[in-house]
Amino acid sequence: MASPHQELKPGDLIEIFRLGYQHWALYVGDGYVIHLAPPSEYPRAGSPNALSVLDRNAVVKQERLEDVVEGCNYRVNNSLDREYRPLPIQVIISSAKKKVGQKMEYSIVRRNCEHFVTKLRYGKSRCKQVESTVDKGVLMIILGIVLGSSFAIGRYLYQ
Incomplete structure (x- = not known):
C-alpha cells in the first residue's frame, strides 16, 4: 500500500503492482481514480487480470481507488x-473526467493504462514499462547475436 504518510493529491499518477505488471490510474480526489480498463477486467474494472493485455479495446472508468487496488x-x-x-x-482533472465512459483502442505496447494517464498529466503519452521491456529485449537480442557469433567463430577456429 502507499505509505500512510503519503498524501494523495489530485493529478497524481498511481502505480498499482499486479502480478507480472503494473496498472496505472490518475487520482482525481475524494478517494477516486480514473483509469483505462480493458473489458476483461469487467465488471469490476480493478480486478487483477494479466489476460487484459490481450484486449484490443478498453473503457475509461472512474472508480474508488480501494476498489481498483x-x-x-x-x-x-x-x-x-x-x-x-x-x-x-x-x-x-477536467480532461480525465470528460473521458469517463469513452471506449478507446487498447494496445499493450502503444495505448495502455500508463500511456493514458501520462497523456492526461503531461500531454505526452509515455510508458516506462514498455520502454524498459523493449530496452531489455533489444539487449537480449544483441547479447544473443554476440554470444552466437562468438560460439560460431570459436567452433570455426577450433575445427
Whole structure:
C-alpha cells in the first residue's frame, strides 16, 4: 500500500503492482481514480487480470481507488515530473473526467493504462514499462547475436 504518510493529491499518477505488471490510474480526489480498463477486467474494472493485455479495446472508468487496488500494493509515481512539466491540475482533472465512459483502442505496447494517464498529466503519452521491456529485449537480442557469433567463430577456429 502507499505509505500512510503519503498524501494523495489530485493529478497524481498511481502505480498499482499486479502480478507480472503494473496498472496505472490518475487520482482525481475524494478517494477516486480514473483509469483505462480493458473489458476483461469487467465488471469490476480493478480486478487483477494479466489476460487484459490481450484486449484490443478498453473503457475509461472512474472508480474508488480501494476498489481498483483490491489489496495490491500501490504508490504515487510522478517520476516523469523530472522530464516534463505537469499540466495545470484543473486541466488534468477536467480532461480525465470528460473521458469517463469513452471506449478507446487498447494496445499493450502503444495505448495502455500508463500511456493514458501520462497523456492526461503531461500531454505526452509515455510508458516506462514498455520502454524498459523493449530496452531489455533489444539487449537480449544483441547479447544473443554476440554470444552466437562468438560460439560460431570459436567452433570455426577450433575445427
